[in-house]
Amino acid sequence: MAKRLQDNLNSIYVELASRLRPRNTKKKIVAYVESYDDVFFWRSVLQDFEDEHVQFEVMLPSRRNLSKGKKAALMNHLGPSLGDFMIACVDADYDYLMQGCTEVSRTLISSPYILHTYVYAIENYQCYAPALHTACVMSTLNDHTLFSLQGFMEEYSIIIWPLFAWSVWAHRYGHANTYCQADFTRTVTFHEINPWHPENALEALRERVNKQVGWLQRKFPKAKKTYLELRTTLKEELGISPSDTYLYIQGHALMEGVVLPLLNPICTILRREREKEIKQLAIHGTQKQNELSSYQHSQSPIDLMLRKSIAFKESAPYQKLRTDLLALTDRIRRKEAARQPMQTDRKLPVGTTSAGDASVQQQAPMPGKPNLYQ
Numbered sequence: 001m002a003k004r005l006q007d008n009l010n011s012i013y014v015e016l017a018s019r020l021r022p023r024n025t026k027k028k029i030v031a032y033v034e035s036y037d038d039v040f041f042w043r044s045v046l047q048d049f050e051d052e053h054v055q056f057e058v059m060l061p062s063r064r065n066l067s068k069g070k071k072a073a074l075m076n077h078l079g080p081s082l083g084d085f086m087i088a089c090v091d092a093d094y095d096y097l098m099q100g101c102t103e104v105s106r107t108l109i110s111s112p113y114i115l116h117t118y119v120y121a122i123e124n125y126q127c128y129a130p131a132l133h134t135a136c137v138m139s140t141l142n143d144h145t146l147f148s149l150q151g152f153m154e155e156y157s158i159i160i161w162p163l164f165a166w167s168v169w170a171h172r173y174g175h176a177n178t179y180c181q182a183d184f185t186r187t188v189t190f191h192e193i194n195p196w197h198p199e200n201a202l203e204a205l206r207e208r209v210n211k212q213v214g215w216l217q218r219k220f221p222k223a224k225k226t227y228l229e230l231r232t233t234l235k236e237e238l239g240i241s242p243s244d245t246y247l248y249i250q251g252h253a254l255m256e257g258v259v260l261p262l263l264n265p266i267c268t269i270l271r272r273e274r275e276k277e278i279k280q281l282a283i284h285g286t287q288k289q290n291e292l293s294s295y296q297h298s299q300s301p302i303d304l305m306l307r308k309s310i311a312f313k314e315s316a317p318y319q320k321l322r323t324d325l326l327a328l329t330d331r332i333r334r335k336e337a338a339r340q341p342m343q344t345d346r347k348l349p350v351g352t353t354s355a356g357d358a359s360v361q362q363q364a365p366m367p368g369k370p371n372l373y374q
Contacts, residue, residue: 026055027332030086031115032078033058037307041122042089044310049325053333058089082113084332090114091121094181097168097238097248115324118317121251125318127259129153129246131311136263139302141295142270152198152262157245159202160188163209164245165231166216173226179216185250187212189257195265239316247317255306263302271299 033042039058046056061078078088090108096118098105108116119125132149136142163184170179187208193201217224234240246254274295282288312318 026050027053027336028085029054029056029328029332031056031058032061032086032088034090035060038089038122040307041125045313045321046089046325048313049329053336054329061088082111084113084328084335086113087328088114090116091251092116092118093120094168094171097234098172099233099238101172112324112327115321115328118320119247119251119315120249120254123251123255124247124249125312125315126306126309127153127246127254128309128312128315130314131309132259132263134311135302135305135309136267136270138305138308139300140267140270140274141298142274144270144273146195146266146269147198149262149266152202153246154243155202156205156258158242159206159209160249161242161245162213163187163216164249165227165234166213168234169223169227169230172230173223175220178219181250183212185253185257188249189253190261193262193265195262195269198262244316247315255303259306260303263306267302 031042031046033039039060043056043058046058050056078086082088092108095102095105095108096116100106100109108114117125129150132153133145136149167179167181167184170176171181188205190201190205220227235242240248246258275292278291278295279288282291313322
């Protein structure tokens with residue numbers, strides 16, 4: 001089958017195409033992402049690094065089919081094509097934690113043209129704990145605090161930390177078939193959380209985690225040394241704090257099995273509070289109905305508010321991503337600056353001279369002719 005021009009698209013092509021445009025035009029960087037949900041997230045990230053010199057265009061890896069996912073972004077003819085002007089933006093998953101133990105992990109952490117989230121996925125950023133209360137306020141327009149959501153997520157993370165380290169250990173040392181991510185996910189997620197007594201959910205979680213850790217210790221009695229070494233590596237080399245473990249577990253599991261079961265009942269309570277307040281303050285029935293209708297139309301789904309949040313830009317993992325992006329844009333600016341000809345090297349039209357050379361040409365006699373000024 002004959003290839004189309006875009007099948008041969010690569011970073012060099014994008015760079016050369018940008019040079020055909022006027023010199024003061026912004027240099028375009030094509031950023032391929034995994035799925036439709038990633039487009040807005042990466043646009044919100046990349047736009048902070050655009051200026052009068054650089055702009056990004058976010059798109060899916062293939063315009064000929066609907067293939068999505070990290071494997072498509074990395075392997076669908078993109079690997080050799082990537083460069084400063086064509087990059088891939090993907091979720092880190094466990095590949096960042098593997099630190100080169102697999103081929104995909106080596107590619108992820110070594111290529112300067114593959115940007116990854118450092119946390120497991122974009123959903124983990126969207127569930128950034130310090131922003132959860134603000135998301136509830138945006139959804140319900142009620143600023144009442146039932147309990148500390150950030151404190152809940154920190155306690156949750158500390159509880160699951162030992163089991164999380166076992167999950168990473170199993171993947172690093174080839175035991176993922178014995179203890180897979182699905183096993184870990186079933187243990188650390190909830191069906192429901194009582195917002196009046198969230199401590200009950202945490203206590204039940206602690207029991208499940210301790211039971212699972214005990215089973216793993218019995219299953220792998222010789223793993224104590226490597227397990228403890230891995231925990232130290234996760235903390236000291238990768239900068240993962242036990243209180244931030246939630247950022248590194250499977251993103252969909254975090255969103256669907258922890259954060260939404262936590263926030264949905266809270267938002268229900270906050271909406272009822274606001275509706276009760278409206279009913280008490282209304283002077284007559286018509287005003288009550290008008291205010292209730294206005295309030296209902298002003299509400300937003302909590303999951304939508306989470307996806308729109310950009311508070312994650314204050315997190316520690318995002319600062320690593322920011323450093324990678326600064327390195328990319330700085331390389332492009334230096335490359336473009338090196339291409340700009342020096343002012344003194346500019347070629348002049350035939351028959352003209354610069355002001356600095358006029359006196360020299362007046363004094364230099366033409367070959368084979370007398371100097372009339374002698």
